Amino acid sequence: MCTSHEHGSEHAQAGAGRRSFLRATALLGAAATAGVALPGVAEAAAQSRWRPDTDSRRFTLAVMPDTQYLFDGPSIDKAPVEASLRYLLERCEDKGAENLVFLSHLGDLTQNGTAAEVTAISEAFGLLDRRGVGYSVLAGNHDVKSSTDDQRGSTPYLDAFGPDRFRGKPTYGGASSDGYNTFHLFTAAGREWMVLALDWRLSAKGYAWAKDVLARHPRTPVVLTTHELVVEDDTLSAYGQQLWDRLIEDHDQIFLTLNGHYWPAGRATRKNAAGHDVHLHLTNYQNRYFGGAAMIRLYRFDLDRNVIDVETVSPWILGRAGKGLNELERQEIELSGDADRFTVEVDFAERFSGFAPVPARAERPVSRLLIPGTVAYWRFESAAKDTVRDLSGRGNDLSLVTVGGGTLGWSADHHPDQPGHGSLEFQGYKSPLKGAYLRTVDGAPINSATFKAGYTIEAFYRLPADWDPSHHAWSGIVSRTGTGGAAGKTGDDPDEPLATLSLSNDREPQWAMRPLNQEGIATNWGQETPLETWWHLAVVNDGRHTTLYVEGCPVVRNPKATSIGIASVGLPWLLGGYEYGGKIDQILHGRLGDVRVVERALPVTSFMTH
Template sequence: MCTSHEHDQAEAAQAGAGRRGFLRATALLGAAATAGLALPAVAEALPAGAAAWRPDPDSRRFTLAVMPDTQYLFDGPSIDKAPVEASLRYLLEHGRQENIVFLSHLGDLTQNGAEAEFTAIGEAFGLLDRRGVGYSVLAGNHDVRSSTDDQRGATPYLDTFGPDRFRGKSTFGGASPDGYHTYHLFRAAGREWMVLALDWRLSAKGYAWAKDVLARHPKTPVVLTTHELVVEDDGLSAYGQQLWDQLVDGHDQIFLTLNGHYWPAARATRRNAAGHDVHLHLTNYQNRYFGGAAMIRLYRFDLDRNTIDVETVSPWILGRAAKGLNELERQEIELSGDADRFSVDIDFAERFAGFDPVPARAARPVSEMLVAGTVAYWRFEKPVSGSVRDLSGRGNDLAVVTVGGGSLGWSSDHHPDQPSHGSLEFRGFKSPLKGAYLRTVDGAPLNSATFRSGYTIEAFYRLPADWDPSHHAWSGLVSRTGTGGAAGKTGDDPDEPLATLSLSNDREPQWAMRPLNQEGIATNWGQETPLETWWHLAVVNDGRRTTLYVQGCPVVRNPKASAVGITSVGLPWLLGGYAYGGEIDQILYGRLGDVRIVARALPVTSFMTH
């Protein structure tokens, strides 16, 4: 689990470094002209043998690129392809680093919808065609007669960007019979996604077609692109409201909409009929220097962080930096306003669960968990009365101990990768001490075990929203009773228990214990673990050193000193309890899932989460 995440982090760092290196070096191909400088007549050919466009379909980090209104760059006699070409070359050159999966243009490609204007921008987009890049375009009110809808018939727009242009592309899903609407499918993060590109104005036939596309892809999350929808922060235009009412609101698959037309850039969030948020974004920079200079918006999806990071840049201006930028270019090189550079938090699994729920992992039988060396295994598949049997068959059964009239609860709640589907609910309170915990029975073999050759201790836990450090801190998940003083080890605090996997006042997991070869306490520290979240911990000792893992990832504060075994004075182990000076001092407030102890070091791939 941790290995792939670390790999993604390394890839992300490389991508970021590459982009910043590009900003510094400003060696963008095709970046040439601005006012007063000659413009290239045609798009520069890409180097022979250039690699085909192949985004990683499984990486959980990917980028959707967006290009809004470019109309002022294609306006009658003042056609200027260079900014658009620079943006498209940026996508080609950074496609692998950024894992760019698709580009969406938001309409108003041209100012007058004239044939010559479309010929020019069509040539620019040929850069993507030659590399097989997936992209979509749509007609804005300047690309067609604005008083018409999608039943308008033939136009220069359709001649240039009609369905025939996209046939054969791996991402092209299909087009409406009139040709003005298209849908596109791409794979990213191991699943299918859709871009639904809709015309400036939908007719009744257009709405029917769009609804049919969505019905035929019921489990596919959808990014809807159109020219007009959001008009300002938290506001929709009259037509945007119609689009919301007739299409977006009732189709839970649509989680993000992108439009241009109006300015300045803005954002809105609305709750759909299913009760889920839909993020609606307006991006348009035609009112800014050089008609927006073919600004592109990069939507960087990260499904591990449940975030979309959004950035807005002008590759054409970036590419001119080495030649010296004018005053307005320096202001426009990269936009950082609240509507231009921001993050959107989305729990993707939860957001998509309404139309494509992730099947829960099935419970696994006890036999699969009894790996070689297992000395104790406890799971809580039903409420506990007086005792809990050790499923390893080694006789390390647990007895319930109550304090101050406390009790144990039970819940079917569990970590998604936990072998069993249940957990105990501990209700500990510090002062006055109250609650219930579990302890190994007298004579249990575990009580005297010293694990000289190594060990692995695993536990699942979850803390509730009202967990309070003043009442609940330093409770033990798994601990061994008996003190350092009783064992003749007086280094550090002699009243501390011989071993405890506890949670600090900052909810940091801590493994603190006395090895056989040390007088003092050896401590492994994890990072703060948020509330209302299931966590898996593993303490692994290979007979020499101990490593603490959180969610299968090693923590930073793992001591390098030799630590052999765990000191014992033959007293019980506790689940949910912590003893100080030989007396129970704190009881867990939270849920505890499966707990396993193995008398050897396990690799991450053998943890209970696998």
């Protein structure tokens, strides 16, 4: 691309455009002395093979846009490109620094597409070939005759970067018959991903080939790379609009597109035919110091945080920092503008659900949950009747208690990792007190159990959007009735129950109980849990200390004091209810899933979520 407004259809015009650019930025002198290599770097061929962590849910896709001004007739300088590639290779060697899974060049590798220019950048990319790194390239309008499409035939670009170069590489998927369009498959976060690298101009045959590739990989998320698509923020070029209309819009697999050609960098987001966002990014720095200095863009995927963190950096300038940088280099070493350093939020499971839905976890049989030491196991696969059986066979059945005419509903809604596929819908209200809850029957063995050797109490819950702390706070998920005073433990508030796993006014789970070895109340606190989300709680005591877990993660406010057993006066346990002073005081407003009590400490790997 010659300027941000002209399309550079002729190579002669492109050369003039470059000279105008250098004069305008007073860099003709710098261009004359451009051949500065990254110092002190060993030859990559002597290093080990590239082996990304294919299971990690954090990985990096690197992008290199237009490098044409570095490969322009007599002004050829491979050093910036090699510096960027070595930078990536070195960070891959440093475990944890960069889990690089793939690199994509966005076209206009060269200025004039001559054999000498193409040979020079081909030699630079040999660094990746020797290490077995997966990468893609594609032709821009300066690499080929810009008036042609992918049926143009032989060119120096195709001789160097055609299918023969990639054949045999583990990430290479295939090419169109003309050789100008390729697709590449890599594994990251335990699944297959695709980079679909398309020519500067697709022919009818090119479109047909691309659609066939997508049809043959119907469950694979796709990053589409091409030279021209976005022209500026929120705007596609005429050709970019054609590419959207003829390919991107109707193929939900394409969730991200990357292109160069224009400047400055920009972004657009569009809804596809499935109603999902497609993120379309323009990245190109050829208008900046040293023709962009082979600046790279790093797309860091984090599937746990559901984000792609994007960073733009110049490794060539970084490598020169030890010798002192000039004024323009200091400005360009790393870009921090909104178009260069940003975060894209992507709920990957939801975004890919239309073509690769995550299969719902199957319901697990009761027998698999009855691990050694199970004292009680309650699950709700249908509406609660007067009695809910304890599936452990220990006789800790539950009876239904209604207050103020309240009812207890049932829903098929459940935590995705919950063994049983159903939940009870509690509809508690504080004043006047109304709702329904469950209590263990009189004489149930669990009523008198003190768990001296340890225990694990697990429960799943979900709070609705209308949950209001003024009416619903401090309701119990699981609690033991009987007061501290009745147990002869008068420390703290003697009217508090002997044990309760409750939700505070800030929706923080709290385990507050009286151990056998102390008078007062021992309390574990969790963090705020958002509404309309399923949560798994586990309280684990190893006979000495108690730890509260939220979604299998220990909370910060777990007391260090010794805590042995749970005090008892032989009274029932409640599900969805909370007593104060020996009387029902609050009823849960929300859904409650499976609840299990085990008379020993369980590791996280034995929780019901596993």
